[in-house]
Amino acid sequence: MKKVTVGTLESSDCQITLSPATHRHVVIDSVVQAVFGEAIEAVIHRVLDQAGLDSVRVDVIDKGALDYAIEARLKTAIKYYEEAADEKELSIHTG
Amino acid sequence: MPVFYKTLDACLDALPLQSGMACSFHHHLRNGDGVLNQVCAALEARGMRDLHLYPSSIFPVHAPLADMIRRGTVSHLTTSYINGPVAEALGEGALKGTLRMQTHGGRARAFKEGDNQVDIAFIAAPAVDRDGHASGTLGPTACGSLGYALSDVAHARIKVLVTDHLVDTLDTPQIDGAAIDAVVVCESLGDPRGILSGTTAPTRDPIGVKIARQAIEVMDAAGMIYEGFSYQSGAGGISLRATQLLEQSMVTRGVQASFFSGGITGMHARMLAAGRVQKLYDVQCFDLEAVKSLASHPDHHAISADAYANPANPERIIKNLGTVILGATEVDLAFNVNVTTDSYNTIIGGSGGHADTAEDAALTLIVTPLLKARIPIVREQVTTMTTAGAHIDVIVTERGIAVNPRRKDLMSKLQAAGCDLVDLPSLLARAHALSGPPKTWESKGRKIGIVEGRRGEIIDTLFGKVAIP
Numbered sequence: 346m347k348k349v350t351v352g353t354l355e356s357s358d359c360q361i362t363l364s365p366a367t368h369r370h371v372v373i374d375s376v377v378q379a380v381f382g383e384a385i386e387a388v389i390h391r392v393l394d395q396a397g398l399d400s401v402r403v404d405v406i407d408k409g410a411l412d413y414a415i416e417a418r419l420k421t422a423i424k425y426y427e428e429a430a431d432e433k434e435l436s437i438h439t440g
Numbered sequence: 441m442p443v444f445y446k447t448l449d450a451c452l453d454a455l456p457l458q459s460g461m462a463c464s465f466h467h468h469l470r471n472g473d474g475v476l477n478q479v480c481a482a483l484e485a486r487g488m489r490d491l492h493l494y495p496s497s498i499f500p501v502h503a504p505l506a507d508m509i510r511r512g513t514v515s516h517l518t519t520s521y522i523n524g525p526v527a528e529a530l531g532e533g534a535l536k537g538t539l540r541m542q543t544h545g546g547r548a549r550a551f552k553e554g555d556n557q558v559d560i561a562f563i564a565a566p567a568v569d570r571d572g573h574a575s576g577t578l579g580p581t582a583c584g585s586l587g588y589a590l591s592d593v594a595h596a597r598i599k600v601l602v603t604d605h606l607v608d609t610l611d612t613p614q615i616d617g618a619a620i621d622a623v624v625v626c627e628s629l630g631d632p633r634g635i636l637s638g639t640t641a642p643t644r645d646p647i648g649v650k651i652a653r654q655a656i657e658v659m660d661a662a663g664m665i666y667e668g669f670s671y672q673s674g675a676g677g678i679s680l681r682a683t684q685l686l687e688q689s690m691v692t693r694g695v696q697a698s699f700f701s702g703g704i705t706g707m708h709a710r711m712l713a714a715g716r717v718q719k720l721y722d723v724q725c726f727d728l729e730a731v732k733s734l735a736s737h738p739d740h741h742a743i744s745a746d747a748y749a750n751p752a753n754p755e756r757i758i759k760n761l762g763t764v765i766l767g768a769t770e771v772d773l774a775f776n777v778n779v780t781t782d783s784y785n786t787i788i789g790g791s792g793g794h795a796d797t798a799e800d801a802a803l804t805l806i807v808t809p810l811l812k813a814r815i816p817i818v819r820e821q822v823t824t825m826t827t828a829g830a831h832i833d834v835i836v837t838e839r840g841i842a843v844n845p846r847r848k849d850l851m852s853k854l855q856a857a858g859c860d861l862v863d864l865p866s867l868l869a870r871a872h873a874l875s876g877p878p879k880t881w882e883s884k885g886r887k888i889g890i891v892e893g894r895r896g897e898i899i900d901t902l903f904g905k906v907a908i909p
Contacts, residue, residue: 409813
């Protein structure tokens with residue numbers, strides 16, 4: 346079971362966790378859910394599409410990050426997730 | 441000469457209590473205040489209903505008041521600032537009567553002119569002597585200036601001091617015992633840790649530092665840093681950074697300020713001690729260093745809200761104020777500022793001295809990041825009006841400085857100085873380019889209160905919390 350977490354819970358940042366799933370499953374918990382929830386979801390799917398990643402669960406805890414910050418966090422998470430593909434332990438990257 | 445009581449109950453036994461009466465409190469103990477909660481619980485236990493409270497501010501520590509509002513013990517509320525659970529109760533529409541939000545100066549005016557009619561003022565007093573004189577600079581719950589309580593002392597029908605520290609004699613009392621009817625000695629006024637929040641540090645966030653630097657550049661370009669200038673700013677991280685940068689600029693130029701006013705911090709006190717400023721006019725101390733300075737420095741003066749900001753007082757200090765630096769929760773295209781509610785109608789603060797100083801100061805600067813946690817601070821229209829755009833001169837953000845078109849004089853000075861000027865519609869567009877277009881929805885909720893201007897005029901309506909879909 347591989348699972349990676351990147352990012353922080355500071356204001357204007359987000360924390361993203363990737364874990365294996367049978368299909369793509371995106372869960373967003375944002376302080377600006379009502380105003381920007383759909384926009385956040387769109388960024389997540391766009392980056393996942395670009396990476397060709399479907400069998401994954403994405404948990405986003407968002408503290409008001411801008412799109413480019415979310416995109417950068419997710420790309421980093423995907424990189425670690427793929428590197429950790431052969432590892433068995435939980436991997437956490439923050440900052 | 442007041443009567444001294446050993447317990448609150450003994451004092452309440454002697455007072456003419458009745459349902460529907462009006463009681464006032466001050467907020468110098470801030471989030472450490474135990475007096476409002478103690479008194480209101482005792483009044484509720486005596487079966488009082490429909491009270492009209494006039495606390496100068498309400499903090500999260502006043503959570504029990506939320507349920508007293510829901511139970512109908514408290515039916516009317518007049519205050520200058522609300523933060524915490526009480527705001528939630530108000531947003532639910534739990535208050536049966538009226539909610540009025542006043543400015544600090546407006547509250548002083550309303551007491552003086554009889555708009556605020558208070559039956560009993562319960563005044564937390566950190567130290568009281570045997571003649572009933574009171575001071576805020578001594579005792580376990582020392583808070584410094586008692587500026588906001590002095591209207592209550594002057595105008596409430598019955599004045600009750602509540603203290604946990606009796607002394608023999610006070611040399612320089614802030615409240616004259618001759619005006620006081622009763623003194624209650626209780627175990628504790630509250631939690632000192634909540635009273636003085638400790639020294640807030642100047643921001644180190646690069647966006648905050650840039651905003652602070654630009655604010656001082658604007659002040660400089662506007663010609664507001666000169667021998668004998670005056671200045672006021674808050675205790676937030678950006679304000680403190682700005683004050684620090686201002687001091688550097690003063691040292692470089694070799695100028696001394698005539699006065700700093702409003703809420704005072706250790707940074708202001710150190711500048712007084714260093715001779716950078718001649719006088720501090722202190723309506724509220726924010727940290728222990730400020731309290732110590734007030735107790736010891738002859739040019740550090742505690743002033744009343746009336747002397748500070750009452751618009752009907754021609755001698756008010758801020759009438760001569762040069763520059764004020766203020767914050768914003770929202771700013772709109774007409775330069776109106778909201779610091780009263782968030783964008784969903786929930787009350788998160790209130791004017792305090794915002795509208796007072798903005799109107800009176802020669803130069804009013806708003807400092808704010810363009811976005812706070814993705815939410816654009818610049819909007820088409822503010823959710824709630826705290827301070828009218830007519831009183832706002834410049835909005836300083838990290839992505840541009842907007843000058844009120846009304847101030848053509850400033851515009852040309854700032855242009856000449858090379859400031860990064862932008863009009864508000866462009867600033868709004870910059871904000872949206874970063875955040876994406878914010879989703880909006882129509883829902884006003886029901887009316888829950890009013891916002892008063894300094895002179896008691898109604899400037900906006902407060903609505904219940906917006907249902908977020």
